[in-house]
Amino acid sequence: MTITLKYFGLIADITNTKEELFSLEKLDYTSQDLIDQLYEKYTELQHISFAIAVNKSITTTEFNLNNNDIIALLPPFAGG
DSSP states (O other), X not given: OEEEEEEOTHHHHHHTOSEEEEEOSOSSOBHHHHHHHHHHHOGXXXXXXXXXXXXXXXXXXXXXXXXXXXXXXXXXXXXX
């Protein structure tokens, strides 16, 4: 299974990329599994908060990943 990860703002700075493909070996991969793997790869992510969008919809609950999902990690929004 392959998913696309998109990073924005501070998260893109931490990862040094705006997008990467992630290949997952098991089929029952959850969003928490992904976050755990990202924390391992990019330890600085553990110190910031971010929202997760799956296929352009922000979610606050754990979900199962599917082949070709597009996952975006979004830093906190600020506005004025």
